[in-house]
Amino acid sequence: MKVSTGTADMKYVTAIKAFDVSGGLCMSEYFLSLKGICKRFPGVNALTDVSLDIKNGEIHALCGENGAGKSTFIKILTGVYQSNDGEMLCEGKIVRFNNTKESFSLGITAIYQELSILPNLTVTENIFLGRELRTSGFGLLDYRKMNHLAKTALLELGIDIDVTKTASEYTMGYQQMIEIARALIANVKLIIMDEPTSSLSGREVDVLLKNIHKLKEKGIAVIYISHRLEEVLAIADRITVIRDGCKIGTMERSEADEEKIIRLMVGRTLEEKFPRHQAQKGDIALRVRNLNQRGRLKDISFDLHKGEVIGFAGLVGAGRTELARAIFGADKIDGGIIEIFGKEVKINSPKDAIHHGMAFLTEDRKGQGLILMHDIIVNSTLTGLKKFCKFGYFIDQKMVVAEVDEMMRELQIHPAIPKMTTRLLSGGNQQKVVIAKWLCSKAKIFIFDEPTRGIDVGAKVEVYNLINRLVNEGAAVIVISSELPEVMGISDRILVMNSGKITGEFSCLEVTPEEILKAATGGINHEYKHA
Amino acid sequence: GSTQTQTQKEPEKIKIGVVVKALNSDFWKTVEAGAKAAGEKYGVEVKVLGPNTETDVTGQISLIEDQVTRKVSALVVAPSQAASTIPVFNRAKEAKIPVILADTDVAWDDKVSFVGTGNFNAGKLAGEYFGKKLPKGSKIVILRGALGDPTHDERVNGCIEGLKSVGLEVAVTQPANSERAMAVTVIENILQSKQEFAGVFTTNDEMGLGAAKALEDAGKKMIVVGFDGSPDSLAAISAGKLDAFVAQNPYNIGFKSVEAAVKVVKGEAIEKRIDTGTEIVNAENVNEKVKK
Amino acid sequence: MNTSTPEVQGHGGTQKTQFRQLIKKMGSLIGLIGLSLILTFASPYFLTMDNIMNVARQSAINSLIAIGMLLAILTAGIDLSVGSILALSTVMMGIVVVKMGMSPIIGVAVCLGIGLLLGWLNGMMLTKMSLPHPFISTLGTMNVARGLALIVTAASPISNFPTSIQFLGAAFIGPIPVSFILVLVVYAAFHVFLNYTTVGRYIYAVGGNPEATRLSGISIDRVLIIVYTISGLMAALGGLVLVGRVNSAYPLAGLGYEFDAIAACIIGGASFMGGEGTVWGTLIGSMIMAVLRNGLNLLSVSAEMQTVAIGIVIILAVYIDVLRHKAAARVKA
């Protein structure tokens, strides 16, 4: 199926109308049927004989461990990849997509796991990329109309931002919302969302879930992938579990519960979702006083002790990432004191921070964490390369390989090929490689920004265990997380931020989610706006 | 140089703009020296300019245009590409600036004079020189500057003509970018191909010296004839490494063209064509040249 | 390499944005104005109507080539073949018109057609042969086209074109050179093209994040082919102006023009990393280069010193832009 590219954009406009009318008149119950889908990559069987039906207007959740093949599956659905075997029926007709344009023309669109935002284009342009609206006269781009629609779509998602600014001016959370708006505005028949909430906090998640319900009411089907099972259980009509590239089964929402899904996903039950560390609170490891950054951070002060985990909670754009970057020397600060183990230090660059024993796991693994074209070995040893050196300069390759092997086993990185280019790893496994990178450095103070972003439930526990091990060994840890249960489950103390200020401090033993939320919204329940 | 701001209101001081093909070789540096000497002798301001390379045709045209803007009293131009300069010469004419051509002639009716000998004739002289040194039927390798560079085209064509007239042949013509290292490489490779040849003609000195070096390294003795006559090649002739070069007397080209320009501005009559002479310099006459 | 300050890409947005855009354009403008001021003081001939028109004319060829180059740079690419394309397309026009005596219209069609064709070939090689970078495809074309230009002309120039063909490069309308009017028209067209058409925005998108662009259902190959085809066409158009300017077509024309064109884009604020750069910035970049050369000529600076000065000014012009960006970022924060 070829779409003539010249007039595609105009087609789109008419297509919207067509879809609106035909919303209810469908031929069969199933919008999409996949039969026996297989996908092989060099050395990996990503999918084996997967069959799946998507009903019109249903919300269908996909669950599975990291590397199970979920993202690959949806990429086949949209034509990013082509299956090696199997066939696909769309509204009863056999189809084969060679690119996303072809799938889009049949009413399928997706939000991919790895953000595909164009940093140099405006928010509006991102939302309308490939589906631009044009003026009737000369066929030039109709910015006025597009800006208006983009603004409306974002407002519907509860964010109010300047849509004529470039996307690079917004943090990941906003970018994620932009992508969601992009899918919503398309007016298609099936929207696929691959971990749309991984950078969102509870509040935005709620808004998103509400919007997904609205889609359903319009008869639009949604495939929803998330490692946060409570979301899955909250909205899914049916749930399919994939393990090691094979479909384990599809169940109705009514038959499913968290424990069952986990058992099907990982093949066992988890004893404890949030294991706790045993360490005693020790001396102050990190003392921050009156840290200021113009326009972003205001008078931040806190202490972090040895053997302690502090969790940072807040809404998107609360300034947690900015704070972490400021402490780590990634961005310049405009004032404030940082003391490490009682000594005041000047941190002007990440290099200084690492020199003083800090580690910082960034929230954006693709842009700031990994060198995607390089392999696991290179990435996981980048910060600690010096320690493998003989005669001061020459790297001992054997030592490197041994250490990496050890780390890969410990973190259960899959596939266990040290020479695998990280670009080809599944999202969750990429995250594990970034964690490995910081384990390799000899840090005493760890800042984890969204450490479990995109990690499956089983691996999450591994990460928590790992954090606990670090703490037990005397490290001090900051965890920034948008998942409230996680923050509450693993930290000793919780600091809440709003608009660049710390607005609340709680001990994990006595706090309720409501209290945190109240602090996160600044005490009042206002619509949060981009500062 | 001094700025001319103060000269603006004073009674016209004669300003001669000299635009050459480039100022990146001994040849044009010597032209410049000659031009400056003439300027000093007649007490006029002489500015010698040239683009970065001899093949930068449009760059040279911009230079000429800017000299017209500067309202020079007369222009001396050694055009990189004859025909291309006619439009800008017409502009000079409109601005009532007389144009003297140096080194390379242009078929433009309004020129005041041509000062030089022409590259074709000089090349021909080299071809004929081979005839004196080598038996009939010998083959000559020609190394030339950038293809499409009219100066080198003329020299090559002249040489071929000269060779023909004395019964010699061209073995192969190869470009060596007017550069020494490239000339070494090309001669090395030609030697490898076991091609028969008894002499090398190069369209500038740098390539001549490179060719001589490659032949010396290979232990071959051959007639190498260069072009222009830099101090380096004089020394090479004295040392017996280079056989000869064609000398066009660049100093005279510079001196006489400025002299002609001054005369035109002063309203004196000059000849339509001023020959600056061409000669072959070899072991026989090298000593007198060195003294100069 | 250096993460530049986020900046709004051109196209009419809110008023605030438009103001910032103006400031952005002002960046290289400051350089241009500064340079012009210095030259006005240094030479009495600089700020004359005659000389300004002179500069306008001298910058025309590079401006035309640079705007094509801008497209390539926006996609994080490069087009090294512009100079050779210029040469081959103009000498072929020479052969058709002067040697074979065909009508000038056919000649112009041949000239632009060859530019189009070679540019299209660049794009096809890059995309369909999956060459890793346009450096390769266009370096290849650069050599092949130059060689062909030498072969078809037997290395000698072709002169005496009919005046109709010389119109673009040589004619004036009042005191204003036609070539400069052409530049303004072309730049306005490119401004609309890049900012108000889908393909134009896709060019920015491809440079910003090719993978994301592809996922949005946009054919990167198609965009790239369009980009290099246009670049080839603009090189040929530059050639048309050159032929008018020097009344001849010659096989070594355009040697090294790729550097000037690239420099114009970069001085004008385009980024080699792709996705960043504006039409008007490029025009200013091209003007800076021309003003600089013109000024140095007027001051009769020697060729060697000119080389040195051009090197320094290129660095300074960009550095001013860097400082201005930094200052702007400080104000915003």
Add this chain to the structure above:
Amino acid sequence: MNTSTPEVQGHGGTQKTQFRQLIKKMGSLIGLIGLSLILTFASPYFLTMDNIMNVARQSAINSLIAIGMLLAILTAGIDLSVGSILALSTVMMGIVVVKMGMSPIIGVAVCLGIGLLLGWLNGMMLTKMSLPHPFISTLGTMNVARGLALIVTAASPISNFPTSIQFLGAAFIGPIPVSFILVLVVYAAFHVFLNYTTVGRYIYAVGGNPEATRLSGISIDRVLIIVYTISGLMAALGGLVLVGRVNSAYPLAGLGYEFDAIAACIIGGASFMGGEGTVWGTLIGSMIMAVLRNGLNLLSVSAEMQTVAIGIVIILAVYIDVLRHKAAARVKA
């Protein structure tokens, strides 16, 4: 632009990997072997010991410059100033040794020192002045150094160096040219440097993802300064060989060498996007260029046709690599 086939990054690992690496290197080797085979059939003089040493000698200068260029390309940069640095450093050596009569040791120190200094300046301008791309800083240096070389020599060559200085470029050990031995030693050293030292690995990292590298506590500025300093040094070393080869230093030396060096890197499999490329691939790339020129000379191909042929071979050499990559991916699947 095009997502290249996934490949495992170089440095000695498991046996399987080493084998794959060999295959990877084989890529451009296939091109080289193919080209050599064709030439062996076409010319009886090609496959002679004499001629092979000839090619080895002719490729030496470009090989030395290319390995420095490789570092720049690995960081997603470029060094346009290599040719000019070569010129300025060698003419300064000429002035010191020939004109001022100082000892050759001082001369060599001056030569390498100037290369080092200019390279360091490139790096400093790029990083400390936050220039957006090394194209700018090195284009500036390219012009400035060339201008200075012309000024200090008054545009004339300097000849008659003492034989000790000519050793690198002119001497032989048995039948093997010293310059080629130098190349092999230098390449071995770079292989160790890039794969087995921290700075070497950081160079790959900076090219792969500068932001991630910076956040990993590595000073990008320092890495870049080292890279451009080394590139300048290698250009000067190439100059030393050139001086030995032609027994003179001249201000127009090295004109256009940057293209040959870049072409060698890219033909050898390096990526303009940074982070990808090997030492041995670059050597093969440089050999391909030299073999091609040598072969065309041996066959007495006309100059115009040589230009065309070089263009075609550059594209083909890279295309073979692309096809091989694709084939490898298919086999693995």
